Amino acid sequence: MxxxxxxxxxxxxxxxxxxxxxxxxxxxxxxxxxxxxxxxxxxxxxxxxxxxxxxxxxxxxxxxxxxxxxxxxxxxxxxxxxxxxxxxISLILGNADHYRAMFEKYSGNLAWYLPSYPEILFCGAKEDCQCLAYLADTQLNIPDSSLSARVAAAAKQLDFIQVESDSxxxxxxxxxxxxxxxxxxxxxxxxxxxxxxxxxxxxxxx
Incomplete structure (x- = not known):
């Protein structure tokens, strides 16, 4: 096709x-x-x-x-x-339910960091963000950017979590x-x- x-x-x-x-x-x-x-x-x-x-x-x-x-x-x-x-983000998590669960857990105050992408992705107001989630790839051999994500979280005084993606x-x-x-x-x-x-x-x- x-x-x-x-x-x-x-x-x-x-x-x-x-x-x-x-x-x-x-x-x-x-x-x-x-x-x-x-x-x-x-x-x-x-x-x-x-x-x-x-x-x-x-x-x-x-x-x-x-x-x-x-x-x-x-x-x-x-x-x-x-x-x-x-x-x-919902797409890379693999389904809407996973995204919805994380959104509800953190009351929407969650930002995202993707491998090989230099910017933080905010899905809500930046000033309300409390946590930065790094989407770790385990399927496609995308270079790991978790260290950069941790540094970005620390610089913005955000909590840090790592979540496995699903492509x-x-x-x-x-x-x-x-x-x-x-x-x-x-x-x-x-x-x-x-x-x-x-x-x-x-x-x-x-």
Missing amino acids: KLSLLACSPLQPYLSRLLDNCPNQVDVTYLPQEKLCAQEQLFTAIKEYIDGVRDSDGIILTTGVCGMETFALQAGEVPLIIPRVHNC SLLARLVYGKWCSDDILVTPPHGAVTASFDRRLITHFDL
């Missing part, structure tokens, strides 16, 4: 390794970090990307529900494939294994929006 994939830049080390042995032809576009900060900007960037894809068997949006809390996305001629996750959901997306409850496939000319329940996203016909 020929696939088009839109991803946030922290996923680059994961995708570069997964695509080495991928049977599909996957054209990857990375969103600039500044586009991830505002929901309206992110939605606009996703919509423009969808509108620009023509010759493809599917558009994979690794952003999950992020950017769709207020707006609905419409598929064009190409189906949309979207994981039922909150954001790229299996991301792998299923690029390998075309979409027949599961944690991946939503929206047919051409359908629409997808936030469901505001544990499914996170749902689609409907226009």
Whole structure:
């Protein structure tokens, strides 16, 4: 299959390794970090990307529900494939339930540090953050950045924890294994929006 994939830049080390042995032809576009900060900007960037894809068997949006809390996305001629996750962190944790459990445990006051990515990722207000979680890779041989994460946590006076990542959901997306409850496939000319329940996203016909 020929696939088009839109991803946030922290996923680059994961995708570069997964695509080495991928049977599909996957054209990857990375969103600039500044586009991830505002929901309206992110939605606009996703919509423009969808509108620009023509010759493809599917558009994979690794952003999950992020950017769709207020707006609905419409598929064009190409189906949309979207994981039922909150954001790229939820995707790298392997499922929405793991992310939800950690979010609730720390009351949302949690930041993230990914291997081979130099910036702390905040999913809430920076001033409320209490803990920095490092996502340790044990599957793809991504160079370890835990020491840098510990230094960053100490510099910002944050607690530090290490959590094992799970790239299996991301792998299923690029390998075309979409027949599961944690991946939503929206047919051409359908629409997808936030469901505001544990499914996170749902689609409907226009």
